Amino acid sequence: MxxxxxxxxxxxxxxxxxxxxxxxxxxxxxxxxxxxxxxxxxxxxxxxxxxxxxxxxxxxxxxxxxxxxxxxxxxxxxxxxxxxxxxxxxxxxxxxTLAMNQILEINAADELAVVQPGIINAELNAQLAPHGLWFTPDPASRAISTVGGNIATNAGGLLCAKYGVTRDSVLGLAVVLADGRLIRLGHRSVKGVTGLDLTALLVGSEGLLGVIVEATVRLRRVVTGPTPTIGAYFDSVRAAAEASAAVTAAGIRPAVMELLDGACLDAIGELLGLELSGAAYLLVQTDGPGAEAEAAALLELLQASGGRAEMTTEPSEAERLLEIRRAMHPAMERLGTTLIEDVSVPRSALPAMFDAIARIERRHGIRIPTIAHAGDGNLHPNFVYDAGADDEVPAHIWAAADEMFQAAIALGGTLTGEHGIGVLKRRWLRDELGDAQFELQRQIKSVFDPAGILNPGKVF
Amino acid sequence: MxxxxxxxxxxxxxxxxxxxxxxxxxxxxxxxxxxxxxxxxxxxxxxxxxxxxxxxxxxxxxxxxxxxxxxxxxxxxxxxxxxxxxxxxxxxxxxxTLAMNQILEINAADELAVVQPGIINAELNAQLAPHGLWFTPDPASRAISTVGGNIATNAGGLLCAKYGVTRDSVLGLAVVLADGRLIRLGHRSVKGVTGLDLTALLVGSEGLLGVIVEATVRLRRVVTGPTPTIGAYFDSVRAAAEASAAVTAAGIRPAVMELLDGACLDAIGELLGLELSGAAYLLVQTDGPGAEAEAAALLELLQASGGRAEMTTEPSEAERLLEIRRAMHPAMERLGTTLIEDVSVPRSALPAMFDAIARIERRHGIRIPTIAHAGDGNLHPNFVYDAGADDEVPAHIWAAADEMFQAAIALGGTLTGEHGIGVLKRRWLRDELGDAQFELQRQIKSVFDPAGILNPGKVF
Incomplete structure (x- = not known):
């Protein structure tokens, strides 16, 4: 005490x-x-x-x-x-649960690990690497976020179009319920359809249903071989968005495909002291046995789409291209306070979503530098503003964000691709779910937590 | 009328x-x-x-x-x-819902289709093929089963270790609730974490929660290039099981890896008029850009594991090898009435599970020809018996199946990998789920269907 x-x-x-x-x-x-x-x-x-x-x-x-x-x-x-x-x-x-950070088992024969929730994503992968194994969920926070947190938010990342979201990597969970009882969900086998899939229900449940105290996660083999990297500048964000949609439409499945708009490039160029010569940048990386053939097809497609593209398989050159992407967050921090948003749309709707963001910028007289995981249609518009004394997001920023959420939902997408609802997006939840589904979800919450003691005021 | x-x-x-x-x-x-x-x-x-x-x-x-x-x-x-x-x-x-069999949309740009539940799996794939697209769930019943049924049971198949189960292919669902209200779950984007994942909860829910009237399914591009096929005979089922576990442990991810025991081979040989020369047979197929390198590594590994293996990339030769697998079901039908079971275990436990089945055969004096999707650890033991006048599975067969379920659960597996609980496995559901989870599942069922009119007496 x-x-x-x-x-x-x-x-x-x-x-x-x-x-x-x-x-x-x-x-x-x-x-x-x-x-x-x-x-x-x-x-x-x-x-x-x-x-x-x-x-x-x-x-x-x-x-x-x-x-x-x-x-x-x-x-x-x-x-x-x-x-x-x-x-x-x-x-x-x-x-x-941060101190519950042990790896309880690494099983190469069954391509799984059993971990406590507090293990850091990158630390798990560091310990898996000598076994040639890989936990694929790769949120940008992976150096500092926990596997338990990744599961509680169904975290995404850069590699999801090719390697899936966190839910696809969870085989089983041990969960403590609101009343203190411990239950075990799922199994260690690849398949299993016994009853309702409560494992999948717990993934992304944001602390509402129980406390995850152990996870059995599915692993992949580390991907070896060259990882060709392509950087391409475009004259407009729309052109870059159309090029990325064309990559998917052509049936190419890159591991990474990140799109940065001109405002991102300006801020990053200033931070890194580089002259970044375009209105938009597309960063693409392929991997696996088909990596080189895919990269060659990609290069041709991006150039045909108007991109000034360069490709490298040289690690230091690739690093130089990736550095531009990695400088995004620090570059934004220099601009002011940012609300990092997280809408997701079908990939063919990326150009339309960028158009919608540009309209919202003009109408509200604000800047919204936007980066997108273009391979899966997940955009992170950064709403930049000057924070007042109370640290709160100003009302006019929320008004602009509101328009953006409505645009994403209208395009067949969602107001959050990988960050979750938390407290910040509660007011839009019902818009996306509809009344009937909203009520069903609240009732399911009550089944797990009748007294409502688990993370009240979040999500619902 | x-x-x-x-x-x-x-x-x-x-x-x-x-x-x-x-x-x-x-x-x-x-x-x-x-x-x-x-x-x-x-x-x-x-x-x-x-x-x-x-x-x-x-x-x-x-x-x-x-x-x-x-x-x-x-x-x-x-x-x-x-x-x-x-x-x-x-x-x-x-x-x-069999007559609701229309494909409402095929969208190559977003790698998705919107379908009604009654479309037959193979018919959907036939219509997708000209677009170069593929709905990956491949239950053995795919020529005759519906996509709605595949979703309601979270169907598996031969390709799951590499291409996932049905749940991994479902982006969104339209569902009619017990009271007649229509709700829409999920979205058209690759990512989405708005609220609880009711889409995943509905997959595999066996008609308990609502009626699926539309599905937005995720597609892959058709895999092109050679698909080397290997057939290998072994002197014991244990040796074949160990070889298949060694394939996974070596980090090779074949598209298909099927294991047939000696009793299956005897019945199939008799049906096809072939001399099948071993106590067990392993059928392996690789695909994709790494197919040939993987197949070469596989061939070496299977031979080192004692397999008499032959490889072909010649379609007619591959067909000859695959024919042995396909003859399984008709061969079983000649033996008598069969209860086709469906346990699933971690892949490293395949040899132990075959040992357990052999023990159960000896103890009960019955034959249990067993085929396994060895790539994902899912076994289909066929309990052969003479049906009485009432068509019911005899008590001594259920007693043997009971021992098998307990063995699978003890090995970290499940009593059903892909067929579901239905009415046939209700009595074992609580054994696997435990009392607390069983009660949670029943309460979730009640949230969706308070009056209990949806498929009562099934699963629970």
Missing amino acids: SAEQPERPEAVVVALIDALGSAVSTDAAALDALRTDKSGHRTTASPLALVTATTVEQVQQTLRIASAHGTPVVTRGAGTGLAGGAIGGRGEIVLS | SAEQPERPEAVVVALIDALGSAVSTDAAALDALRTDKSGHRTTASPLALVTATTVEQVQQTLRIASAHGTPVVTRGAGTGLAGGAIGGRGEIVLS
């Missing part, structure tokens, strides 16, 4: 400390840090306590105590979310 | 005929045919009526009327199920 605890600690905190001792923190600075995530959104007050669990039993005890006191529990990994899905506020317990 | 209807038709049937006219049949022969599926299991009496819907509105009307009367509804496609999941019995309405 630290000196910063409230003078009359809540009964639930006393009970947690009695049961879990030093796993419980009420340190003011520690609690304050839990109020936000990488979205920048902050709750209005610190949570009651932080429980840093190291065992499944501690997770169960925390939920039993929270249930007994009717106290909300926010499950949190590394806090790298972009939708405020794991931020803690007034009257809540934050349950961190 | 046919002459065979009961003299005093039930009020619900009158209401259906009033609303739907000739879409409703009460023909005795038609109703009798609905009592069974490819499992051979039969209900004790014919259903009340068959509604053959041709529109979404007819499906909605049927469910509104059924809800108003509290009458159970069994949704049925082509009736090719192997677990009795779509068989109709006393007091039930069977709702056929």
Whole structure:
């Protein structure tokens, strides 16, 4: 118990400390840090306590105590979310699974691993590499985000068109329910259709249904051989979007296909001190046994689509091309505060979605530098603004974002491709789901968590 | 209204005929045919009526009327199920979606199709082929089973280790709920994480949650180039199982890897008039840009594992090898009545699972010819028996199957890899799920279908 605890600690905190001792923190600075995530959104007050669990039993005890006191529990990994899905506020317990970070099994024969939720994605892959194995989900946050968080948000990334989203890599889960019971979902086999697929339901459930305490994940073999890399500049973002749609339409399946618009290039050029010569940039990488033939076809197609394209299989040259993509986030940070959005559309609708973003920029007089995982139609428009004292996203930015969400949904897409709903997109959830599905989802939440103590106020 | 209807038709049937006219049949022969599926299991009496819907509105009307009367509804496609999941019995309405068989859209640019549920899997693929597109789920029944049925059972097949199960190919669904409301789940984009993943929950739900009336399915490009085919005979089924596990462990990902035991070979040899010279047979096929290199590595590995292996890229030769696999089902039918089982285990456990089956054969004095999708660890043990007058599976066969299910679960697998629970495996569901998960699943069922009119008595 630290000196910063409230003078009359809540009964639930006393009970947690009695049961879990030093796993419980009420340190003011520690609690304050839990109020936000990488979205920048902050709750209005610190949570009651932080429980840093190291065992499944501690997770169960925390939920039993929270249930007994009717106290909300926010499950949190590394806090790298972009939708405020794991931020803690007034009257809540934050349950961190970050210290449950062990790899319990690596099984090359069955191409699977059993891991605790707190393992960092990149750390898992570092430990898999000597076995020639690979956990494919690759969110841009992979160096700092946990596998548990990847699963709770059904994380995407750059490679999804070819290698799938996180859901495709989860075979089974151990989950602690709101009342503290432990259940095991799924199996270790590739196939299995026993009853309803609750494993898939838990993936992307953003802490609403239970606490993931163990995951059996499917692995692939590390892809070997050359990875030809192509960078292509275009005279307009529409031309680049059309070229990327043409790649998919031609049946080519690159591992990476990233599209940066002119505003991104300007900011990145300034950051890196480079003259980036175009209104849009397409970065494409192929891999696997067909990599070179695919790259040759790609190069021809991009040039025919008006791209000034160069290809390399030289690692240092490829690195130079990839550096432009990687500089995106730091370049945005120099422009001001950014709301990183996350709409996803069918790939053929990429040009139309870029048109819609340009219209929204003009109508609202704002800049929306946009990067897209063009291989799967997932765009990250960066709404840049000057933050006020309260750190909140200004109303006019949300008004512009609202138009963008409606445009994405109208094109057959979704308001979030990989970041989740969290708190930031709750108000649009019903627009996309419709009333009937919205109610079904809330009722399913109630089946798992009848008292509503798991991450209340998030998603719904 | 046919002459065979009961003299005093039930009020619900009158209401259906009033609303739907000739879409409703009460023909005795038609109703009798609905009592069974490819499992051979039969209900004790014919259903009340068959509604053959041709529109979404007819499906909605049927469910509104059924809800108003509290009458159970069994949704049925082509009736090719192997677990009795779509068989109709006393007091039930069977709702056929077989006539809703249109392809609404083929979209090469977005690699998707929008289809009605009654389209036959092979027919969809025949229509996709000119576009260079492919719906990958490939149950052995694909020439006769519907896409709606494939989705309702999360069908597997021969190619799942490389190309995934049906769930991986479903982007979105339109579903009519028990009360007749229509909801749309999922989206047309590759990514999407808005709320809980009800699309994934509906896949494999065996008619318990709603009626699938439209599906947006993900497509792949047709794989071109040579498909080297290898057939290898082994001196024991264990040696063949170990060789197949070694293929996975070596990081080779064949498209097809089928294992037939000696009893299968004997029956097939007799059917085809061939001398099949081994105790087990492994049939392997590779495809895609790495096909030839993979096949060369495979051939070496199988020979090193004791296999008498031959490889061909000659289509007629490959056909000769594949014919042995395809003769499996007709060969079994000559032996007697068969209960085709469907356990799935981690691939490294294949040898242990074959050992367990051999023990069960000895202990029960029965023959269990077994074929396995060895690439993904899914076994189909064929329990052969003499059917009595009642067509029912004899108790001693179920006792042997029970031991087999327990063995599969103990090895980290599942009692059904791709056929589903239906009526035939209800009694083992709780063994695999555990009490807590079983109850959660039942409650989720109740959220969708509070009155319990959708396929009651199946799965749970």
